[in-house]
Amino acid sequence: MSYRSVNLVVFAGIVALCLAIIYAMQSMRAPMEGDIGAWFVPSAVAWLIIGLCVVGVIRTLAVGRTETFVIPAFGRVLISILIIALFLVSWVYLGAFYLQMFVFLMVLSLIYRRPVGIDARQIIITTAVSAAITLFSYIVFAHLIYVDL
Amino acid sequence: MDILASFELASIGSALFAIGLGLFVGMLCGALPGLGLIIAVTLLLPLSYTMGPVESILLLLACYQGAEYGGSISAIVLGIPGTAMAAPLVTDGFAMAKTESPGKALGFSLYGSTFGGIFGGIVLIFFAEPVARFALKLADPEFFLLGVVGLLAVAAFGAVDFIKAMISVALGLLCGMVGIDLFSGVPRMTMGVLALYDGMNIAAVAVGLFAFSEIFVMISAPMNSSHTFTKGDMRIRLTLKEMVYAFKAMVTGSVVGSFIGALPGVGSTVSGYLAYSGAKAASSKPEKFGKGSGEGIAAPDAANNATVGAALLPFLALGIPGSASIAIIAGAFIIHGIQPGPQLMRNNPDMIQAIFIGFMATTVVMFFMGKALTTVFARALVTPNAFLVPAILISSIIGVYSSRGQMFDLWLALGLGIITYVMRRLDYSPAGFLIAMVLAPIIETSFRRALVISQGDYSIFITRGYSQAIAAIILATLAYAIFRSVRRLRQQRAATSES
Numbered sequence: 001m002s003y004r005s006v007n008l009v010v011f012a013g014i015v016a017l018c019l020a021i022i023y024a025m026q027s028m029r030a031p032m033e034g035d036i037g038a039w040f041v042p043s044a045v046a047w048l049i050i051g052l053c054v055v056g057v058i059r060t061l062a063v064g065r066t067e068t069f070v071i072p073a074f075g076r077v078l079i080s081i082l083i084i085a086l087f088l089v090s091w092v093y094l095g096a097f098y099l100q101m102f103v104f105l106m107v108l109s110l111i112y113r114r115p116v117g118i119d120a121r122q123i124i125i126t127t128a129v130s131a132a133i134t135l136f137s138y139i140v141f142a143h144l145i146y147v148d149l
Numbered sequence: 150m151d152i153l154a155s156f157e158l159a160s161i162g163s164a165l166f167a168i169g170l171g172l173f174v175g176m177l178c179g180a181l182p183g184l185g186l187i188i189a190v191t192l193l194l195p196l197s198y199t200m201g202p203v204e205s206i207l208l209l210l211a212c213y214q215g216a217e218y219g220g221s222i223s224a225i226v227l228g229i230p231g232t233a234m235a236a237p238l239v240t241d242g243f244a245m246a247k248t249e250s251p252g253k254a255l256g257f258s259l260y261g262s263t264f265g266g267i268f269g270g271i272v273l274i275f276f277a278e279p280v281a282r283f284a285l286k287l288a289d290p291e292f293f294l295l296g297v298v299g300l301l302a303v304a305a306f307g308a309v310d311f312i313k314a315m316i317s318v319a320l321g322l323l324c325g326m327v328g329i330d331l332f333s334g335v336p337r338m339t340m341g342v343l344a345l346y347d348g349m350n351i352a353a354v355a356v357g358l359f360a361f362s363e364i365f366v367m368i369s370a371p372m373n374s375s376h377t378f379t380k381g382d383m384r385i386r387l388t389l390k391e392m393v394y395a396f397k398a399m400v401t402g403s404v405v406g407s408f409i410g411a412l413p414g415v416g417s418t419v420s421g422y423l424a425y426s427g428a429k430a431a432s433s434k435p436e437k438f439g440k441g442s443g444e445g446i447a448a449p450d451a452a453n454n455a456t457v458g459a460a461l462l463p464f465l466a467l468g469i470p471g472s473a474s475i476a477i478i479a480g481a482f483i484i485h486g487i488q489p490g491p492q493l494m495r496n497n498p499d500m501i502q503a504i505f506i507g508f509m510a511t512t513v514v515m516f517f518m519g520k521a522l523t524t525v526f527a528r529a530l531v532t533p534n535a536f537l538v539p540a541i542l543i544s545s546i547i548g549v550y551s552s553r554g555q556m557f558d559l560w561l562a563l564g565l566g567i568i569t570y571v572m573r574r575l576d577y578s579p580a581g582f583l584i585a586m587v588l589a590p591i592i593e594t595s596f597r598r599a600l601v602i603s604q605g606d607y608s609i610f611i612t613r614g615y616s617q618a619i620a621a622i623i624l625a626t627l628a629y630a631i632f633r634s635v636r637r638l639r640q641q642r643a644a645t646s647e648s
Contacts, residue, residue, distance in 0.1 A: 010572070073369045081365075088556065133540050
């Protein structure tokens with residue numbers, strides 16, 4: 001996909017969002033004594049965004065970049081996002097935050113260290129670093145500033 | 150008596166703890182290339198919920214000051230600026246580190262930063278009250294127009310693409326209006342989510358926009374390359390002769406930084422370069438610039454730290470944040486239900502004085518912490534991103550959750566982080582988004598209140614003298630932005646036709 005296409009898709013998405021907001025604001029058009037109403041400013045801003053998107057689309061079609069839109073190391077970014085999401089879900093359902101945090105840190109560090117090779121030394125270093133961060137967080141958040149995690 | 154009262158309010162111990170923590174995190178994040186000022190402030194913002202108002206504001210201000218100096222550490226030791234603001238001193242800093250010693254170059258940097266910080270603080274203290282007193286003469290139409298000036302300036306001066314920056318700003322305005330409408334009490338754009346009734350959590354939004362998106366950028370790059378540096382003489386000290394030699398450059402940098410810092414949307418990167426040029430023009434040894442000049446290090450560093458105090462000026466006196474970092478600091482005010490602006494200066498002078506005193510203390514503590522801990526921060530530079538990224542991720546997650554204890558905020562931050570990661574690659578402006586989100590309540594409330602007062606007559610925005618002056622600034626900024634956009638478009642078309 002080229003930069004130009006991605007730009008057009010993003011403009012379309014933003015316009016769709018703004019149209020949804022304008023539609024939702026229509027239900028709030030009940031008149032209020034002396035005030036223009038809660039719907040007015042969001043609707044006006046949404047119309048402004050649509051106008052700016054139209055200018056953006058025209059400009060993109062005229063001089064948009066044609067080179068391919070690439071996300072470097074896309075697989076690693078995607079895996080990281082999935083692991084973060086999985087961590088949040090399992091934290092909600094299983095609890096035991098600090099234990100899960102330790103596992104989360106270890107898994108991520110090992111994935112990121114994979115290009116340099118995973119051997120016993122690497123695992124020991126990763127375990128030590130993850131344990132140190134977990135212990136530090138436990139002391140700070142559980143005993144110094146009392147955050148209930 | 151007032152000063153003593155301020156000390157009581159701030160509670161010296163907790164204030165000093167906040168300053169120390171803020172400086173430590175700021176210097177560390179500033180020193181690590183790829184992290185920098187905004188991430189440092191973002192990571193600390195959620196802690197504001199657990200602190201008193203003065204302590205939390207000092208924490209973030211100290212972090213801001215520390216990151217400005219921290220960026221210079223990697224610029225001097227590695228030749229890679231830790232923050233964009235440190236870029237102007239790379240040439241001279243790195244050259245001096247090689248030809249003389251890293252400690253000497255860091256000395257010019259630290260003395261310059263301290264001088265600039267104190268200068269910026271003095272500017273803030275002396276000008277905040279007159280500006281606020283003047284601002285008390287302004288009414289709702291002017292505050293609405295001032296908010297518009299702030300947003301336009303951020304889009305016009307601080308972004309690559311004006312149209313996309315304006316879209317970012319407008320989207321930020323919409324997000325700032327999510328929640329219960331203050332006039333009618335009706336929930337808006339909440340999609341029935343209870344967690345959005347109080348509006349979007351500023352800490353979650355800041356972490357999503359800056360921390361998560363930056364983490365994804367770091368993940369996209371090689372993660373196991375670690376920097377190495379030659380351990381030269383790291384003792385940070387300057388002789389009296391060297392201090393006198395750099396004094397003129399520090400003054401030049403501080404004056405430039407104080408002026409530029411007060412302008413919304415311009416930022417310390419510009420002030421650093423201008424200070425460097427100014428110091429070179431005023432120097433008796435301009436030929437040394439670029440080859441390891443102490444003046445070439447001290448001037449941009451003084452400018453960087455002078456911008457901190459100056460950037461606070463329009464924010465504290467008018468309530469208008471001019472940069473993303475100040476918008477995040479505004480988050481601490483919002484968290485504690487404090488509205489910055491002339492009313493705060495008038496109604497809460499104790500708090501303002503405590504902030505001023507704390508700000509000056511921050512600069513002094515930064516000097517001693519810089520002397521003692523710069524070597525530690527320099528050693529942290531060898532940590533590969535493979536270990537840094539998980540640590541920053543978990544700090545962000547804990548930070549967002551600890552702010553309100555709601556899982557929704559974490560999903561919001563993650564979602565915004567993913568979207569921002571893509572949008573940044575397309576030249577949208579997360580800074581513009583956040584500033585607009587912070588300004589949205591001021592802009593909307595002033596706009597609607599002005600119309601209530603004028604009974605729906607829109608001419609209220611251009612009939613008063615002050616309004617007309619601000620409207621003229623808006624038109625000039627808009628004209629400049631359009632001119633710049635058209636010029637850029639022409640350049641792009643020329644490049645396309647050539648290729």
